[in-house]
Amino acid sequence: MTDISPQSAKDRKPILSLKGISKNFGAVSALSNIELDVHPGEVVALVGDNGAGKSTLIKVLSGVHAPSSGTIHFEGKPVTMQGPSDALHLGIATVFQDLALCENLDVVANIFLGQERNPWHLDEVAMEVRSWELLHELAARIPSVREPIASLSGGQRQTVAIARSLLLNPKIIMLDEPTAALGVAQTAEVLNLVERVRDKGLGVIMISHNMEDVRAVADRIVVLRLGRNNGVFSPQSSNEELVGAITGAVDNAVTRRASRQAAAVGAGMQG
Numbered sequence: 001m002t003d004i005s006p007q008s009a010k011d012r013k014p015i016l017s018l019k020g021i022s023k024n025f026g027a028v029s030a031l032s033n034i035e036l037d038v039h040p041g042e043v044v045a046l047v048g049d050n051g052a053g054k055s056t057l058i059k060v061l062s063g064v065h066a067p068s069s070g071t072i073h074f075e076g077k078p079v080t081m082q083g084p085s086d087a088l089h090l091g092i093a094t095v096f097q098d099l100a101l102c103e104n105l106d107v108v109a110n111i112f113l114g115q116e117r118n119p120w121h122l123d124e125v126a127m128e129v130r131s132w133e134l135l136h137e138l139a140a141r142i143p144s145v146r147e148p149i150a151s152l153s154g155g156q157r158q159t160v161a162i163a164r165s166l167l168l169n170p171k172i173i174m175l176d177e178p179t180a181a182l183g184v185a186q187t188a189e190v191l192n193l194v195e196r197v198r199d200k201g202l203g204v205i206m207i208s209h210n211m212e213d214v215r216a217v218a219d220r221i222v223v224l225r226l227g228r229n230n231g232v233f234s235p236q237s238s239n240e241e242l243v244g245a246i247t248g249a250v251d252n253a254v255t256r257r258a259s260r261q262a263a264a265v266g267a268g269m270q271g
């Protein structure tokens with residue numbers, strides 16, 4: 001039997017909890033009745049086919065879209081967000097797929113973009129020190145914080161974007177396809193970063209189409225389909241189960257292949 005002592009029960013309380021979240025764009029229902037919990041120190045992968053509602057959900061949680069109905073609880077209290085700065089100040093940071101970095105500015109300037117301590121008097125030394133601290137916490141491999149973004153690799157850019165998202169000490173960080181378009185080594189580097197962010201006790205929501213990456217870091221896999229919850233899976237779940245939930249098809253290329261193999265084995269046993 002699992003021992004849930006008061007301390008571990010407390011630890012199990014979600015930081016973020018969505019209840020019945022829906023979002024309509026005119027007649028289009030992008031999200032219907034979404035339920036989602038994210039706990040401290042866990043990576044929740046959000047997966048689903050194109051149009052499943054993943055981006056819309058991230059935008060609702062980052063304050064870009066107001067939900068049409070439902071409630072968002074943050075640290076046990078219901079919250080509403082009027083815009084992205086509300087989400088940031090609450091403690092929900094987002095790294096969007098485009099990363100929104102300025103190519104010609106260096107790493108420090110990008111980490112502090114829009115968050116300069118005093119825009120009228122930039123304390124370059126303090127900003128540089130803080131940038132190194134953030135990168136150090138992530139054990140990031142960036143040669144110099146005075147390099148312009150243009151000279152960094154895709155993995156290093158993702159690192160800078162993640163470091164920037166940690167500047168305001170968030171409790172939740174959302175990553176939209178952080179490994180898309182990265183090579184094998186850079187993908188591994190970014191997945192290590194995700195683990196380090198989790199180990200700091202943050203809740204991580206990661207959108208990904210890559211099941212290998214999802215299995216490598218996720219504690220739970222939440223499937224959306226056509227704007228609805230379509231199951232929560234463990235990283236050990238079979239490919240058939242996951243693909244079935246994502247596509248909604250009991251009969252798909254993966255399950256057909258599995259049943260062909262099962263039939264072949266069965267025929268072999270009869271013969």
Ligand SMILES: Nc1ncnc2c1ncn2[C@@H]1O[C@H](COP(=O)(O)OP(=O)(O)OP(=O)(O)O)[C@@H](O)[C@H]1O
Pocket residue numbers: 025028029030048049050051052053054055056057
């Ligand atoms: N601003 C909008 N106006 C109208 N419809 C929208 C808007 N944003 C999203 N939608 C619709 O909501 C649904 C969910 O889209 P969303 O982009 O959230 O899916 P997704 O899972 O992120 O897909 P993808 O993997 O392709 O990015 C789609 O039917 C989409 O057309």
